[in-house]
Amino acid sequence: MKILFTNIKELIQVRETTITKVSGKDMRILPTIKNAFLLIENDKIIDFGEMKNAPTSVSKTIDCTGKMILPTWCDSHTHIVYAGNREQEFVDRINGLTYEEIANNGGGIVNSAKKLQQTSFDDLYQQSAKRLEEIMQLGTGAVEIKSGYGLTVEAELKMLRVIKKLKENYNLPIKATFLGAHAFPTEYKNNKEGYINLIIDEMLPKIAEENLAEFIDVFCETGYFSVEDTDKILSAGKKLGLIPKVHVNQFTTIGGVQVSIKYNALSVDHLEVMNDNDIDALKNTGTMPVALPSCSYFLSIPYTPARKMIDNGLPLALATDYNPGSTPSGNMNFVVATACIKMKMTPEEAINAATINGAYAMNVSNEVGSITKGKKANFIITKEIPSYGFIPYSFGSNLIDTVFIDGKSI
Ligand code: NIG
Ligand code: FE
Known part of the structure; x- marks a missing residue:
C-alpha cells in the first residue's frame, strides 16, 4: 500500500x-x-x-x-530492561547523599540487580515492554538496550532473552548490548578477578551460543572496572564478534576512551569528564562519542563538553541512558532540548545527533536516521x-x- x-x-x-x-x-x-x-x-x-x-x-x-x-529519534543507549525503580535513592540524594555514597551502601546498580534476580521473566518482559511502548510514543524509532542489571549468569541471560523477545514482538530496530561488567556483585567485592572470569568464561560463551547480543559494554570507571579490566573484557568479547560500545568518563578520566578505541569501539558513551587527550584520541576514528544529557540533569553532574568536541571536528550522538538509577526518563525530545539549552548545541546539531549519528552509534544507519x-x-x-x-x-x-x-x- x-x-x-x-x-x-x-x-x-x-x-x-x-x-x-x-x-x-x-x-x-x-x-x-x-x-x-x-x-x-x-x-x-x-x-x-x-x-x-x-x-x-x-x-x-x-x-x-x-x-x-x-x-x-535513534536512542543508541538505554537500559530499559529493569525491575522496579529506585525512587528511594532519588529521595536520598535530595536529602544529601551522593550517587557514590548510595552505591557504596549497597544501593545503585547492585540494588537493581537484586530486584531483577527476584523478578520472573514474564514480569520483567511486561515492565520492559511498557517502557518500550512509552518511548515509541515519544518518537523513538530505533533503540539499543543493555543488560547489566543481572550480574549472575542466569539473570544476565534473562535480561538478554527479554530483549530478544522485544525484538520479536516490536517492529523497530532493536540492538542488544551485553553489559555484565556493569558493577561487581556484593559476593565478588573482594574477588574482582573471579567476577571478570565469570563474565569471560561463563556469560560470554552462552551469549554467543544463543546469539543474544550484538555489542559489548563495560562500565569503565574509578571504583567499577579499571582500564585493565576493560581491556580484558573487550578483548574476550571481540573474539566472539561482539562490537564494543563503552561507558567511559562519567565521573573520571582514566583512559577508557583510549582502550575503547584500541578495540575499534562503535561508540564511547557518557563523556561528562573529557580532557584534551581524550578529545584528540577520538579524532579520525570510527568511534562515535555519545552524550547523555538527561543523566547530567538528573544527577547534577557536568554535561559532556559538546561544543568543544564538535568545534574540534568530532561527530556527536545524543541518547537518553533510560535506566532506574541515573536517568529514569526515555524522552529524546527532552534530550534534544537539553543539549541545546545546557550544551549549547544548535537545533541542527542536536537533531543530527539524535537521528543520523544515533543510528551510526548502533549500526542501523542503513535502515533509519x-x-x-x-x-x-x-x-x-x-x-x-x-x-x-x-x-x-x-x-x-x-x-x-x-x-x-x-x-x-x-
Ligand atoms: O549509564 N553509569 C553506569 N550505568 C548507568 C546507571 C546505573 C545505575 O545507577 O543504575 C548509567 O548511568
Ligand atoms: Fe548507561
Whole structure:
C-alpha cells in the first residue's frame, strides 16, 4: 500500500544518499525541503520532494498542512530492561547523599540487580515492554538496550532473552548490548578477578551460543572496572564478534576512551569528564562519542563538553541512558532540548545527533536516521509548529502529532 503525505510544512533530515554520520561543522547543516511530499510503500520510504512534484495515483493521502516530518529519534543507549525503580535513592540524594555514597551502601546498580534476580521473566518482559511502548510514543524509532542489571549468569541471560523477545514482538530496530561488567556483585567485592572470569568464561560463551547480543559494554570507571579490566573484557568479547560500545568518563578520566578505541569501539558513551587527550584520541576514528544529557540533569553532574568536541571536528550522538538509577526518563525530545539549552548545541546539531549519528552509534544507519529512499518508514509528524527550532525551544511540551513505525501509525 502506498501512502502519500502532502503539504508538509518542512520535511527534515532529508538525505539523498546514505551517509552514515555527520561531524564537526557539517553538524550545523540539516537538509530540509519546504512544502514537501513524502511517499511510503508498506514499511519503506520510496519518494519525497517538493509538493509540486507529488505523485497522484496512491492508495491513501494524509494532509500535513502546518506540520513537519522528521525521522524518528535513534536512542543508541538505554537500559530499559529493569525491575522496579529506585525512587528511594532519588529521595536520598535530595536529602544529601551522593550517587557514590548510595552505591557504596549497597544501593545503585547492585540494588537493581537484586530486584531483577527476584523478578520472573514474564514480569520483567511486561515492565520492559511498557517502557518500550512509552518511548515509541515519544518518537523513538530505533533503540539499543543493555543488560547489566543481572550480574549472575542466569539473570544476565534473562535480561538478554527479554530483549530478544522485544525484538520479536516490536517492529523497530532493536540492538542488544551485553553489559555484565556493569558493577561487581556484593559476593565478588573482594574477588574482582573471579567476577571478570565469570563474565569471560561463563556469560560470554552462552551469549554467543544463543546469539543474544550484538555489542559489548563495560562500565569503565574509578571504583567499577579499571582500564585493565576493560581491556580484558573487550578483548574476550571481540573474539566472539561482539562490537564494543563503552561507558567511559562519567565521573573520571582514566583512559577508557583510549582502550575503547584500541578495540575499534562503535561508540564511547557518557563523556561528562573529557580532557584534551581524550578529545584528540577520538579524532579520525570510527568511534562515535555519545552524550547523555538527561543523566547530567538528573544527577547534577557536568554535561559532556559538546561544543568543544564538535568545534574540534568530532561527530556527536545524543541518547537518553533510560535506566532506574541515573536517568529514569526515555524522552529524546527532552534530550534534544537539553543539549541545546545546557550544551549549547544548535537545533541542527542536536537533531543530527539524535537521528543520523544515533543510528551510526548502533549500526542501523542503513535502515533509519534520515528521510532517505529505501530506509524504513519510521518518522514523526509534528503538531503545527512555526519552525523545527521550536522543538528544543518548547522543552516540556509534547509537539508530536503522530509517530509512524514501519509505515504504520502507532
Ligand atoms: O549509564 N553509569 C553506569 N550505568 C548507568 C546507571 C546505573 C545505575 O545507577 O543504575 C548509567 O548511568
Ligand atoms: Fe548507561
